[in-house]
Amino acid sequence: MKALLLSAYAADSHRYWACGLMAHLDAIDWTAIELAPRHFQWRVRGNPLSFMSEHDETLSHSFDLIVATSLVDLATLIGLYPHLGRAWRVVYFHENQFAYPLGPQQTRRIEPLMVNLYSALAADRVLFNSQWNQDSFFEGVDGFLKKMPERVTPVRLETLKAHSEILPVPLWPLEEVPSAGQGAPARIVWNHRWEYDKNPEDFFAALETLSDKGLEFELVVMGQVFRKTPEVFEQARARLARHITCWGHQTRARYLEALGRGGIVVSSAWHEFQGLAVMEAVQHGCVPLVPERLCFPEYYAPEYRYDGSREALITRLAQWLTAPDTRPNPPDLGVWTWPQMAERYRRSLDGSPGAGAD
Structure with a gap:
């Protein structure tokens, strides 16, 4: 054919x-x-x-x-x-x-x-x-x-x-499957396009609140970057500098390597029809935290979802950072490969x- x-x-x-x-x-x-x-x-x-x-x-x-x-x-x-x-x-x-x-x-x-x-x-x-x-x-x-x-x-x-x-x-299959719950529990990952529809404002505002409360975490911000990006990214880079360990667009190899270190992958998106970036992070060992809207209820059980508000995002992240044992293991996405x-x-x-x- x-x-x-x-x-x-x-x-x-x-x-x-x-x-x-x-x-x-x-x-x-x-x-x-x-x-x-x-x-x-x-x-x-x-x-x-x-x-x-x-x-x-x-x-x-x-x-x-x-x-x-x-x-x-x-x-x-x-x-x-x-x-x-x-x-x-x-x-x-x-x-x-x-x-x-x-x-x-x-x-x-x-x-x-x-x-x-x-x-x-x-x-x-x-x-x-x-x-x-x-x-x-x-x-x-x-x-x-x-x-x-x-x-x-x-x-x-x-x-x-x-x-x-x-x-x-579908996800490309991995040669080596990550162990459940691998990676540092205090590691937070953003790996989406740097555009308004991904709602970076709520994400960074939540992290600034956690930082102001004295919570410790490591911040990884990756994803596709365009010539024009929302101003909130540079503002957050300055305000959250002490937490940042990775920032900006990465080569494919370094991107996958960063995902493989695990952590919590967060979405606060206003627009997501499948959420491939989150799925790929989960496949590499990250635990998803996604809003109760759009496509997410189709792919993730209730323990991985919050009600979509900034306040709920702050509450759940604070819980998972201060009590890592309450954080669920990454879901198995093998059916989507x-x-x-x-x-x-x-x-x-x-x-x-x-x-x-x-």
Whole structure:
């Protein structure tokens, strides 16, 4: 089977998934095309032009399967290359723009919403990385269509729901499994993108409160860093300097090495459709502390969750720092690794009758 893998905004998590897909479904003859993760508004609406400009020859070939991320304007691309419409088409939603939180001084633009919707409608199968992602997408589509000047109810929407499936981004298996509860209990890890939607304000405010109370802890702040980052990062770096042992973007090897030392990996995010950064930290021996919202209840038992407030985060961290024996062991995420999930992916990418059904 010849397959074309299209990624219109190749952020770290998207590349992690794409590389895993090609490595663990290696019986498929893959051709991958990606665009750099920058200039989001231009990228999301202009990616067919970029694909055409940079990869016209490749797109002119025939494929049996097309797998595209949800920011690929698949409907337009098929219009420009009609023969691609004969392939089995799968769209993967790492996130959806209907549930993406707005940053300071941002307004909701319809172009990303329409690209998500049209790409889903142009697909034979739509995959979501969490139930939260799927539910918020269809709820968002319903609310969006109700705002249109004319009454619009595409008949394909119900078919689209029937052809949708929850299929998380699998974790690459580890050569050596960390022992339960390894690492220093007073080590706190942040390993998310340095952007507003990850809500770094609550995280750093909680740590400053703990520091002011005289609690001792080691702070590790990593993750993907962009040209523009929230000011709170530099402010926190100054205020929490005595606790910091690692700061900033790391090479992949050093990043994994830092996770392997264990500790508490914290999320305070306002936006998370799977939380791959937390999952990867847990896989390497960290104990998760995540809010009671978004996708997190799908993946973590109540003992790893707090109610989402800053006060609850402070309370739980203080408890785990002062009484380490109350901290649970890391959960087992083996069920979400490629060896366990590869067959489900094979079925979903198979366009034969009955394929993909559980």
